Amino acid sequence: xxxxxxxxxxxxxxxxxxxxxxxxxxxxxxxxxxxxxxxxxxxxxxxxxxxxxxxxxxxxxxxxxxxxxxxxxxxxxxxxxxxxxxxxxxxxxxxxxxxxxxxxxxxxxxxxxxxxxxxxxxxxxxxxxxxxxxxxxxxxxxxxxxxxxxxxxxxxxxxxxxxxxxxxxxxxxxxxxxxxxxxxxxxxxxxxxxxxxxxxxxxxxxxxxxxxxxxxxxxxxxxxxxxxxxxxxxxxxxxxxxxxxxxxxxxxxxxxxxxxxxxxxxxxxxxxxxxxxxxxxxxxxxxxxxxxxxxxxxxxxxxxxxxxxxxxxxxxxxxxxxxxxxxxxxxxxxxxxxxxxxxxxxxxxxxxxxxxxxxxxxxxxxxxxxxxxxxxxxxxxxxxxxxxxxxxxxxxxxxxxxxxxxxxxxxxxxxxxxxxxxxxxxxxxxxxxxxxxxxxxxxxxxxxxxxxxxxxxxxxxxxxxxxxxxxxxxxxxxxxxxxxxxxxxxxxxxxxxxxxxxxxxxxxxxxxxxxxxxxxxxxxxxxxxxxxxxxxxxxxxxxxxxxxxxxxxxxxxxxxxxxxxxxxxxxxxxxxxxxxxxxxxxxxxxxxxxxxxxxxxxxxxxxxxxxxxxxxxxxxxxxxxxxxxxxxxxxxxxxxxxxxxxxxxxxxxxxxxxxxxxxxxxxxxxxxxxxxxxxxxxxxxxxxxxxxxxxxxxxxxxxxxxxxxxxxx
Amino acid sequence: xxxxxxxxxxxxxxxxxxxxxxxxxxxxxxxxxxxxxxxxxxxxxxxxxxxxxxxxxxxxxxxxxxxxxxxxxxxxxxxxxxxxxxxxxxxxxxxxxxxxxxxxxxxxxxxxxxxxxxxxxxxxxxxxxxxxxxxxxxxxxxxxxxxxxxxxxxxxxxxxxxxxxxxxxxxxxxxxxxxxxxxxxxxxxxxxxxxxxxxxxxxxxxxxxxx
Numbered sequence: 001x002x003x004x005x006x007x008x009x010x011x012x013x014x015x016x017x018x019x020x021x022x023x024x025x026x027x028x029x030x031x032x033x034x035x036x037x038x039x040x041x042x043x044x045x046x047x048x049x050x051x052x053x054x055x056x057x058x059x060x061x062x063x064x065x066x067x068x069x070x071x072x073x074x075x076x077x078x079x080x081x082x083x084x085x086x087x088x089x090x091x092x093x094x095x096x097x098x099x100x101x102x103x104x105x106x107x108x109x110x111x112x113x114x115x116x117x118x119x120x121x122x123x124x125x126x127x128x129x130x131x132x133x134x135x136x137x138x139x140x141x142x143x144x145x146x147x148x149x150x151x152x153x154x155x156x157x158x159x160x161x162x163x164x165x166x167x168x169x170x171x172x173x174x175x176x177x178x179x180x181x182x183x184x185x186x187x188x189x190x191x192x193x194x195x196x197x198x199x200x201x202x203x204x205x206x207x208x209x210x211x212x213x214x215x216x217x218x219x220x221x222x223x224x225x226x227x228x229x230x231x232x233x234x235x236x237x238x239x240x241x242x243x244x245x246x247x248x249x250x251x252x253x254x255x256x257x258x259x260x261x262x263x264x265x266x267x268x269x270x271x272x273x274x275x276x277x278x279x280x281x282x283x284x285x286x287x288x289x290x291x292x293x294x295x296x297x298x299x300x301x302x303x304x305x306x307x308x309x310x311x312x313x314x315x316x317x318x319x320x321x322x323x324x325x326x327x328x329x330x331x332x333x334x335x336x337x338x339x340x341x342x343x344x345x346x347x348x349x350x351x352x353x354x355x356x357x358x359x360x361x362x363x364x365x366x367x368x369x370x371x372x373x374x375x376x377x378x379x380x381x382x383x384x385x386x387x388x389x390x391x392x393x394x395x396x397x398x399x400x401x402x403x404x405x406x407x408x409x410x411x412x413x414x415x416x417x418x419x420x421x422x423x424x425x426x427x428x429x430x431x432x433x434x435x436x437x438x439x440x441x442x443x444x445x446x447x448x449x450x451x452x453x454x455x456x457x458x459x460x461x462x463x464x465x466x467x468x469x470x471x472x473x474x475x476x477x478x479x480x481x482x483x484x485x486x487x488x489x490x491x492x493x494x495x496x497x498x499x500x501x502x503x504x505x506x507x508x509x510x511x512x513x514x515x516x517x518x519x520x521x522x523x524x525x526x527x528x529x530x531x532x533x534x535x536x537x538x539x540x541x542x543x544x545x546x547x548x549x550x551x552x553x554x555x556x557x558x559x560x561x562x563x564x565x566x567x568x569x570x571x572x573x574x575x576x577x578x579x580x581x582x583x584x585x586x587x588x589x590x591x592x593x594x595x596x597x598x599x600x601x602x603x604x605x606x607x608x609x610x611x612x613x614x615x616x617x618x619x620x621x622x623x624x625x626x627x628x629x630x631x632x633x634x635x636x637x638x639x640x641x642x643x644x645x646x647x648x649x650x651x652x653x654x655x656x657x658x659x660x661x662x663x664x665x666x667x668x669x670x671x672x673x674x675x676x677x678x679x680x681x682x683x684x685x686x687x688x689x690x691x692x693x694x695x696x697x698x699x700x701x702x703x704x705x706x707x708x709x710x711x712x713x
Numbered sequence: 714x715x716x717x718x719x720x721x722x723x724x725x726x727x728x729x730x731x732x733x734x735x736x737x738x739x740x741x742x743x744x745x746x747x748x749x750x751x752x753x754x755x756x757x758x759x760x761x762x763x764x765x766x767x768x769x770x771x772x773x774x775x776x777x778x779x780x781x782x783x784x785x786x787x788x789x790x791x792x793x794x795x796x797x798x799x800x801x802x803x804x805x806x807x808x809x810x811x812x813x814x815x816x817x818x819x820x821x822x823x824x825x826x827x828x829x830x831x832x833x834x835x836x837x838x839x840x841x842x843x844x845x846x847x848x849x850x851x852x853x854x855x856x857x858x859x860x861x862x863x864x865x866x867x868x869x870x871x872x873x874x875x876x877x878x879x880x881x882x883x884x885x886x887x888x889x890x891x892x893x894x895x896x897x898x899x900x901x902x903x904x905x906x907x908x909x910x911x912x913x914x915x916x917x918x919x920x921x922x923x924x
């Protein structure tokens with residue numbers, strides 16, 4: 001009996017000593033790079049270790065029999081290896097496969113600037129739009145500091161890579177915004193209608209964008225509104241050009257906020273003399289309501305409604321009658337509604353539905369004549385995203401747009417009213433798939449089909465983007481796509497026998513990102529077909545409208561951003577070179593359009609000084625001269641203006657007023673008062689000496705000053 | 714004799730069954746000790762791995778997840794480049810800890826600590842979003858256990874680093890840090906391996922307050 005007892009004891013202890021197994025090896029990735037800090041352990045036991053700085057690991061275990069060795073490392077897929085432990089030393093080298101959703105995985109970057117995912121926000125940060133000097137809270141002003149855009153000071157819209165202003169479309173939460181800009185007065189630049197504070201994500205594409213977006217030849221700007229605000233808050237803003245109030249109420253799963261503002265430029269114009277002959281300086285009021293509601297586990301309903309009413313009157317030279325000025329008065333009413341619902345249907349299906357409504361009415365008096373232009377656009381859109389597996393995502397959807405447009409012209413002399421209108425239904429479907437092969441290669445391929453009822457034409461637009469990682473920090477991407485757009489309203493309303501205008505984009509992009517520095521260079525070629533053309537200047541014969549216009553644009557865009565080298569300083573430099581010509585509208589021959597300058601440079605610097613609680617910003621823009629047509633020379637668009645130079649500064653100072661958090665914002669545009677000339681206007685008829693007289697198109701004043709105080713209460 | 718053997722065998726068995734908590738506590742205790750000495754990213758990585766191994770083996774215990782997350786958050790302070798990746802990983806572990814022990818003042822505090830890590834990466838861009846989120850966590854943690862000193866310590870520290878204009882600064886932070894220190898002095902951790910960090914740091918901060 002004693003024997004048995006002893007043998008039991010021996011057995012128990014021998015299991016312990018006999019069972020010790022040493023296991024060692026090296027952990028590396030599929031490129032052969034060793035991985036220090038990986039976790040190596042047996043499933044359901046404490047036994048394990050971490051790999052050392054050379055990726056090596058080694059440990060002993062008392063476990064015996066069949067066991068599973070797990071190796072895990074951040075950014076890589078776990079590996080599990082089954083093995084039998086019997087005291088014999090085991091040497092096992094482990095190769096881990098990268099996770100596809102790694103932060104430094106390849107991304108499709110050709111043509112796009114993104115700000116939104118804060119973890120990847122190196123190229124552009126959400127706040128950049130607000131804090132860029134010279135941007136003045138105007139989204140489009142800030143985008144003008146990015147490569148591929150042109151500053152067209154008297155217009156204000158964004159012009160992308162040789163494209164006209166109408167070729168860029170704005171989308172909010174994926175839904176179309178028909179009138180993103182304020183209404184136009186002659187030579188006075190428009191502004192974006194939406195405050196940049198409404199958005200936390202921006203995707204600005206200068207070409208080659210996804211098949212989800214259509215009806216834009218050159219560029220898509222996709223703005224994503226904020227999710228639920230953090231807390232309830234009220235704020236007051238007092239500005240040199242107006243005042244506003246807003247209130248946000250936050251509940252656990254929902255929120256509502258409203259904002260009202262009043263703008264009047266009269267006091268400012270009294271203070272700082274304007275070259276424009278304002279009869280009524282711009283004034284108006286507006287507001288918005290924004291609501292959010294979470295539904296179920298992952299559902300989110302977003303609503304946004306905005307409206308505005310504005311008025312202005314200007315005395316402006318009549319090109320047809322020398323020495324005569326006309327009073328041009330504009331009353332604008334605008335509203336925009338946007339409702340979206342997004343939800344996760346199952347682990348693999350995401351759904352998003354939305355409707356939007358754009359309404360705009362421009363009522364313009366030109367002396368005693370009146371011109372009234374109204375458009376109403378309704379859009380309904382549905383998209384489904386299917387995560388097939390880790391490598392493949394499929395997205396498809398359809399979108400339906402109804403556009404109702406009307407013009408009314410009252411001719412005082414003839415005492416006659418001319419009315420014309422159109423109604424167009426554009427139905428589209430699109431499908432797109434995104435494929436990721438490891439962390440190195442990604443592709444996006446899709447197609448968009450559109451049908452327009454007004455012109456009874458359809459189009460099929462293929463889009464493809466490829467990206468390949470060339471090094472740890474660098475990648476190359478390529479994009480190709482076809483883009484279609486209906487002719488502009490003022491042509492369609494007179495002639496619906498037109499076809500789509502179209503553009504093909506070819507883009508090659510190289511991007512290098514390390515720590516907080518980015519370098520990108522992008523070369524592109526763009527070909528235009530079917531641009532609307534008509535015979536002669538001021539053609540009054542709509543039957544002559546046709547789609548024989550064409551053009552091209554090619555160039556290089558360079559972008560460098562550095563948030564690291566100098567403490568508390570972020571800066572970026574954009575440079576674009578462009579060569580473009582087109583023959584469209586009333587052009588008698590192919591020429592470089594007036595909105596293009598060959599060389600474009602922007603430098604943006606933001607410097608935060610903690611002791612002063614202030615951020616200083618500076619933006620310098622340089623554009624080489626733009627073409628204009630001097631009828632005295634008869635050579636079409638052969639003249640060029642001088643270059644454009646502008647240095648703008650801003651300061652935001654954070655402080656307390658009556659214990660309320662306050663931001664004081666001051667901005668000064670064109671501090672050196674450079675006399676920038678955008679273009680020249682010529683009279684349509686020569687004077688008795690046979691000379692066409694001209695006047696320069698310039699900003700209203702050389703410098704622009706803005707002061708604002710924003711208080712949270 | 715037979716009886717004796719049986720007793721011994723049973724005793725051996727029962728010992729192993731009875732003591733299954735022992736290796737856990739021992740291993741945890743050892744790691745928590747070395748956590749106090751951890752100084753580098755590698756130190757924290759190794760500890761995070763150790764806690765993670767325990768977490769996976771134990772399956773239903775929140776503390777190893779808690780400590781693994783704590784170490785991973787500390788790792789994020791050493792690197793700007795991988796900061797968010799570490800915090801994403803830590804978030805997963807906090808979610809696990811939360812699942813295993815919902816409405817836990819310590820886990821809630823750790824969540825706030827993670828948000829502070831997000832802010833550190835880029836204070837100007839992220840402060841506006843994450844600062845109220847962190848504050849929310851600390852407030853909730855205080856409500857769940859008013860004796861827990863850690864939410865006081867972290868919110869005090871956060872306020873100390875917040876500009877006066879944003880409602881921070883010494884005058885606001887120091888009283889809170891003093892409360893934190895009082896709470897540390899009377900704090901009794903639930904067990905030897907329960908969270909019990911932050912006192913030394915609080916003492917340092919309070920010392921600076923009186924300067």
